[in-house]
Amino acid sequence: MASRSASGTDTKPASSSRPSGSAPTRAAESPLVWESRAVLRLIEAGSTAECPHCQERVKFRARHRDLQVICNVYVDGVWDRVEQYHEECYTDAGSPHGEATKK
Ligand SMILES: [Zn+2]
Numbered sequence: 001m002a003s004r005s006a007s008g009t010d011t012k013p014a015s016s017s018r019p020s021g022s023a024p025t026r027a028a029e030s031p032l033v034w035e036s037r038a039v040l041r042l043i044e045a046g047s048t049a050e051c052p053h054c055q056e057r058v059k060f061r062a063r064h065r066d067l068q069v070i071c072n073v074y075v076d077g078v079w080d081r082v083e084q085y086h087e088e089c090y091t092d093a094g095s096p097h098g099e100a101t102k103k
Helices: 087-092
Strands: 037-042 067-075 078-086
Touching: 067 087, 078 087
Parallel strands: none
Antiparallel strands: 037 067, 067 078
């Protein structure tokens, strides 16, 4: 018969002391977090916007149903500006304001 010898040394890690009382301070409560978003739309006649990617006008062309990406750009949760991209330019730029959604 084999006899087992259990080691009786039970070592517990010394509890490390943590600095307590550093609760995160909350800024002003906001029910919604405003983030930049992009929407896919048809280019309208009379559009004078300039595409920030290729620096060319986002021009309306009769009989072409060209799409543009309209971006509402928020900086630190505050609306800053609108940017209008050609649809392909927006994709080319790597969708800087999130994926363009159709509405
Ligand atoms: Zn463009």
